Amino acid sequence: MSGASIELRNLVFSYDETRMEFDLSVPASSVIAIMGPSGSGKTTLLNLIAGFEKPVSGKVLIDGRDVTGLEPAERPVSMVFQENNLFAHLTVEDNVGLGRSPSLRLTDADRADIAQALAQTGLAGKERRLPSELSGGERQRVALSRVLVRDRPVLLLDEPFASLGPALRREMLALVRQLHFDHGMTILMVTHHPEDAQLIADRIAFIEAGRIVAFEDTTTMFSRAAPDAFRAYIGA
Amino acid sequence: MGVYRDSRVLAGIAGLAAVGLLIGGAFAGLISEALDDWSGAASAFDSYLFRITRFTLWQALLSTLLSVCPAILVARALARHPVFWGRSFILRLFALPLAVPAIVASLGILALLGRAGIFADALAWLTGEPWQGIYGLSGILVAHVFFNLPLATRFLLHALETVPTDQWRLAAQLGMGPRTTFRLIEWPVMRAALPGVAGLIFMLCITSFTIVLTLGGGPRATTLEVAIYQALRFDFDPARAVALTALQIALTVVVVILLVRAGADMVADANMPVARRRPNMARAPETVFNALVIIAALAFVAGPFVSTIISGVQADLVRLASDPAVHRATLTSLGLAFIAAALSLLLSLSLTMARSAMEHSRNRTASPSFLERLFDTGAGFVLVVPPVVVGAGWFILLIDSGSVFSLAPVMVVTVNAVMAMPFALRAIRPAWDGAAERHDRLCASLGISGFNRLRLIDWPSIRRPAFTAFAFAMALSLGDLGVIALFGSDVVKTLPYLLFERMGSYRTADAAGIALFLGIVCLALMMLVDRTRRSA
Numbered sequence: 001m002s003g004a005s006i007e008l009r010n011l012v013f014s015y016d017e018t019r020m021e022f023d024l025s026v027p028a029s030s031v032i033a034i035m036g037p038s039g040s041g042k043t044t045l046l047n048l049i050a051g052f053e054k055p056v057s058g059k060v061l062i063d064g065r066d067v068t069g070l071e072p073a074e075r076p077v078s079m080v081f082q083e084n085n086l087f088a089h090l091t092v093e094d095n096v097g098l099g100r101s102p103s104l105r106l107t108d109a110d111r112a113d114i115a116q117a118l119a120q121t122g123l124a125g126k127e128r129r130l131p132s133e134l135s136g137g138e139r140q141r142v143a144l145s146r147v148l149v150r151d152r153p154v155l156l157l158d159e160p161f162a163s164l165g166p167a168l169r170r171e172m173l174a175l176v177r178q179l180h181f182d183h184g185m186t187i188l189m190v191t192h193h194p195e196d197a198q199l200i201a202d203r204i205a206f207i208e209a210g211r212i213v214a215f216e217d218t219t220t221m222f223s224r225a226a227p228d229a230f231r232a233y234i235g236a
Numbered sequence: 237m238g239v240y241r242d243s244r245v246l247a248g249i250a251g252l253a254a255v256g257l258l259i260g261g262a263f264a265g266l267i268s269e270a271l272d273d274w275s276g277a278a279s280a281f282d283s284y285l286f287r288i289t290r291f292t293l294w295q296a297l298l299s300t301l302l303s304v305c306p307a308i309l310v311a312r313a314l315a316r317h318p319v320f321w322g323r324s325f326i327l328r329l330f331a332l333p334l335a336v337p338a339i340v341a342s343l344g345i346l347a348l349l350g351r352a353g354i355f356a357d358a359l360a361w362l363t364g365e366p367w368q369g370i371y372g373l374s375g376i377l378v379a380h381v382f383f384n385l386p387l388a389t390r391f392l393l394h395a396l397e398t399v400p401t402d403q404w405r406l407a408a409q410l411g412m413g414p415r416t417t418f419r420l421i422e423w424p425v426m427r428a429a430l431p432g433v434a435g436l437i438f439m440l441c442i443t444s445f446t447i448v449l450t451l452g453g454g455p456r457a458t459t460l461e462v463a464i465y466q467a468l469r470f471d472f473d474p475a476r477a478v479a480l481t482a483l484q485i486a487l488t489v490v491v492v493i494l495l496v497r498a499g500a501d502m503v504a505d506a507n508m509p510v511a512r513r514r515p516n517m518a519r520a521p522e523t524v525f526n527a528l529v530i531i532a533a534l535a536f537v538a539g540p541f542v543s544t545i546i547s548g549v550q551a552d553l554v555r556l557a558s559d560p561a562v563h564r565a566t567l568t569s570l571g572l573a574f575i576a577a578a579l580s581l582l583l584s585l586s587l588t589m590a591r592s593a594m595e596h597s598r599n600r601t602a603s604p605s606f607l608e609r610l611f612d613t614g615a616g617f618v619l620v621v622p623p624v625v626v627g628a629g630w631f632i633l634l635i636d637s638g639s640v641f642s643l644a645p646v647m648v649v650t651v652n653a654v655m656a657m658p659f660a661l662r663a664i665r666p667a668w669d670g671a672a673e674r675h676d677r678l679c680a681s682l683g684i685s686g687f688n689r690l691r692l693i694d695w696p697s698i699r700r701p702a703f704t705a706f707a708f709a710m711a712l713s714l715g716d717l718g719v720i721a722l723f724g725s726d727v728v729k730t731l732p733y734l735l736f737e738r739m740g741s742y743r744t745a746d747a748a749g750i751a752l753f754l755g756i757v758c759l760a761l762m763m764l765v766d767r768t769r770r771s772a
Contacts, residue, residue, distance in 0.1 A: 071680070
């Protein structure tokens with residue numbers, strides 16, 4: 001797996017009174033943190049890239065290819081949500097296996113890949129468990145294992161660690177950084193925590209009222225040179 | 237629109253079409269008869285019909301009052317004492333009448349209060365003359381109260397339990413007596429629930445068939461539904477049946493409209509209220525009063541159960557068990573009820589998945605289309621047309637074809653299946669919608685769709701509620717006498733029909749034995765429902 005570039009061209013989305021407009025160009029294999037106040041459009045941005053929301057106009061290009069008209073499953077994208085990433089009645093192995101075959105018809109080679117992915121995320125030996133028998137952190141590890149098995153060049157993380165405690169969150173971010181090091185996928189992560197962004201992101205996209213108002217290096221964003229709106233948001 | 241090619245939506249359209257065909261066919265039969273014999277139908281609107289209508293409304297009104305007013309006291313008493321020995325048994329007992337076939341309850345009441353009932357001697361001594369048995373209006377009222385007092389109690393108790401615990405604590409801290417508590421806390425929540433509860437019970441009573449058929453006495457205590465049955469089966473007067481049916485539908489439509497206005501909950505289900513922990517607040521004198529209320533209600537509801545068991549075990553059960561007629565009727569009943577339940581589940585599932593698929597595919601701000609709204613509320617309309625009315629329509633439509641009685645199985649299965657749909661839908665839909673809410677985005681991103689999705693994702697998440705719906709539909713269908721009363725014959729007999737026949741030929745012991753058997757089967761199904769629901 002390696003990363004793919006993402007480009008949003010005049011992407012317009014509207015819903016009720018809200019109108020959003022995104023322009024963004026993300027180089028392949030970079031890690032971007034998406035930050036901004038509640039309701040500013042962070043999740044909508046991910047949903048547009050993943051294909052869960054349809055734009056009114058504009059284009060989404062991944063790896064230079066126009067994917068605007070494609071269904072979510074046809075896009076070269078995996079997404080991890082804050083919760084409900086797993087089917088509660090399926091075992092860990094099956095939940096990961098769905099990333100390889102949506103009908104769960106798995107070959108021996110697939111099973112080997114699944115075992116390897118589980119080992120990589122520290123879940124070896126838990127193949128037969130049900131999600132209810134796992135901790136919150138372990139459940140998100142299962143979701144990440146599935147991302148590995150799906151092997152798509154873009155990974156979208158929608159606050160996947162928001163409900164975990166500080167230590168566990170740092171541990172999970174370290175895992176994401178390791179996976180990025182090994183596989184090089186392009187990662188877009190929504191987060192509210194500045195320290196998350198500082199820990200793994202190359203660049204930060206700051207969204208306000210449905211627009212990307214700043215897109216700079218992480219070091220720049222956490223220096224005095226950052227835009228005032230962002231400094232106000234993080235309380236710097 | 238792509239959504240109309242979605243297989244789930246197509247399944248929903250097929251389901252709606254099946255329901256529409258059943259109800260439409262019934263109306264076609266009624267309308268064609270009315271057009272054929274316009275003067276006959278019109279002349280059927282005579283004083284007799286007027287009297288029946290008046291009796292129908294009168295008994296429903298009395299039944300409602302006699303169920304709801306005591307229920308206020310009983311619900312209050314249960315709410316005031318959230319913890320006592322046997323409380324959960326009482327609540328469970330109060331959920332049982334819903335599972336008992338009306339004909340079994342009728343028989344239980346006759347075994348208690350009939351001419352040769354358990355209380356006959358005591359009643360003869362009290363009145364000072366030979367006890368004639370409870371028939372006519374009083375019999376109908378006792379049976380309706382047996383069914384609806386527990387129902388009303390559970391609804392009102394549910395309303396009382398929506399009062400936050402802190403309010404009760406506050407009432408205790410401020411030293412409110414029972415009177416003040418009733419006026420300021422209990423009555424306001426119960427009053428809000430009353431129109432819905434009373435309306436539902438009134439509706440159940442104007443469409444009540446089996447009880448009036450078995451306990452009503454002659455032309456003086458007959459309702460529209462029973463008159464429809466008599467016009468078709470005894471007088472062979474389709475024109476009169478059409479007039480009666482038109483009136484019955486008009487009546488139910490008016491009541492349903494009023495009910496919907498009042499925001500009523502149209503489907504009684506077997507959910508049991510679960511008490512949250514809060515202290516007993518009643519003092520000694522009130523406790524005595526509450527205990528008396530609860531014991532009286534308990535005796536009233538338990539009575540028919542006990543008498544069904546007593547008279548049932550006195551029957552010659554061994555002979556009944558080897559009676560080929562009983563065997564045949566049992567197999568027929570189980571078979572038809574099984575198919576009806578499966579069909580009901582299938583239809584309900586198709587509507588549920590279609591509605592959910594349409595809701596999720598449309599723009600969130602757009603209002604639901606007409607089709608989506610039909611999926612949503614379409615099944616509710618079957619409540620307006622009681623089984624006997626649908627049966628009557630088809631009966632009239634099929635008379636000329638000469639195959640009325642051989643089509644009995646089809647009619648029993650389809651009508652019962654559709655009649656159970658509101659209950660089945662209520663069981664399935666929350667689980668389905670909840671699962672859709674959790675799984676839709678994930679399935680879309682992983683490309684799980686169509687049959688794969690049904691097999692791997694949707695079915696496992698609704699298996700339990702689907703089982704609940706199935707068992708409930710099967711119990712309803714097993715106990716139904718409405719359609720089979722019209723279409724039954726020597727060719728096709730179900731257990732309720734056989735029971736009714738034996739009753740009619742004064743083989744009371746046989747009837748009691750069959751009633752016990754039928755009651756046990758239905759209760760067993762409902763206990764399965766209860767168990768799966770609680771372990772879910």
